[in-house]
Amino acid sequence: MAMNFKKYNIFIRYANMATQLFVGLGITLWLGKWLDEKLAREKPLLTWIFPMFYLIGYLVKLIKDTNKK
Template sequence: MEQGPSNKKEPKPYNKYLKYSSVGLQLFLSLGIAAWLGYELDDYLNNKFPAFLLSFVMIVFVGMIYQLLKSINKDF
């Protein structure tokens, strides 16, 4: 019995690269929102040292890099 062409479509190689084309914008917006929230919270609590600003930015940055590396390892 002959098997016909499979119905599975192979993803085109450039689709993997297009997936990462907006990473810079995502990182920029995420860091901007985290910095703004941290700044507002520090201002509201009258902190002299920007602890929340730095904490939020670092948490978002580490999270985004982790997510990016995990996604890259899965795709490539």
């Protein structure tokens, strides 16, 4: 029983991380696109920058969370 619980616990943990990643990317893409349109920018600079910073921050968090020292 304990091993079965551990198996589902790991699944839930990784499913949660994937959900956070995709929701965060969706929000940053939407926000960047909205701001680019609001500021009438010719090139979608914020649409590229916001998700890039989110991914960098998320990867740093992921490394810290999964590092077992």
